[in-house]
Amino acid sequence: MVLEFSKKSALKAFIAVLAVLLLVTVVVSPAAAEGQTFTEKFYQNFIEDDRYQYLLTGLQNTLIITFFSLILGLVLGSLIAVVRTVHDMKGKLKLLNLVCCGYLTVIRGTPVLIQLLIIYFVIFASVDIALVPVAIVAFGLNSAAYIAEIIRAGINAVPKGQFEAGSSLGLPFAITMITIILPQAVKNILPALCNEGIVLLKETSVSGYIGLIDLTKGGDIIRSQTYEAFMPYIAVALIYLTVVVILTHFVKKLEVKLNAS
Numbered sequence: 001m002v003l004e005f006s007k008k009s010a011l012k013a014f015i016a017v018l019a020v021l022l023l024v025t026v027v028v029s030p031a032a033a034e035g036q037t038f039t040e041k042f043y044q045n046f047i048e049d050d051r052y053q054y055l056l057t058g059l060q061n062t063l064i065i066t067f068f069s070l071i072l073g074l075v076l077g078s079l080i081a082v083v084r085t086v087h088d089m090k091g092k093l094k095l096l097n098l099v100c101c102g103y104l105t106v107i108r109g110t111p112v113l114i115q116l117l118i119i120y121f122v123i124f125a126s127v128d129i130a131l132v133p134v135a136i137v138a139f140g141l142n143s144a145a146y147i148a149e150i151i152r153a154g155i156n157a158v159p160k161g162q163f164e165a166g167s168s169l170g171l172p173f174a175i176t177m178i179t180i181i182l183p184q185a186v187k188n189i190l191p192a193l194c195n196e197g198i199v200l201l202k203e204t205s206v207s208g209y210i211g212l213i214d215l216t217k218g219g220d221i222i223r224s225q226t227y228e229a230f231m232p233y234i235a236v237a238l239i240y241l242t243v244v245v246i247l248t249h250f251v252k253k254l255e256v257k258l259n260a261s
Helices: 002-028 038-050 052-090 094-109 112-123 131-157 160-168 173-210 215-226 230-260
Strands: none
Touching: 038 052, 038 215, 038 230, 052 094, 052 131, 052 173, 052 215, 052 230, 094 131, 112 131, 112 173, 131 173, 160 173, 173 215, 173 230, 215 230
């Protein structure tokens, strides 16, 4: 009953936000000051010359970058988390742990935009490569630093007795980690990983700095052609808001199922 009420409340809030934004668009938009109707401005910004295609292409690229960056971040972040955990518990892999600590310090201590620019204009400067893979690498490396700490926290949250139980059964440390510890850790950190994916989705909005047409860049291209900033950016904001609300809804459902299990 509580879950049903929360769903209805979230839906009502979302509809209210859309209604307010639409009202602001109609009333405050420069179109009203210029004597143009909302329909005319809408046609000029999105229908004329098929400008809506910029938003569709941008949304597609944004979702592709987010998905594959998250996969890369999960793989690399898991490796980093395991290396740091092994070092903390066994005192081994000192060199690898030092490298991982340096990586985490650099990535978490510098803006993602600077990392994207360095990877494109410095590392891949002499390589003829598509923009989307560059963005995936940049955001994947950035996300890995945060995912690594999330996974590490999940491993540390597993009772130490689970490690001892694996040892008492004669299981090697690696097998204990894979078959006993990580499955329990994943259950604890899954909502946090999903939230990291939502954050990553919004972080990709800086992809336009390397010339990639993401959702934000698509809106900016429309603005540069129509000299109308209000409506394209409102449309971009609404698309981001819609995607984030949908993803957040599924994350909350996942949390409820995990808490019930």
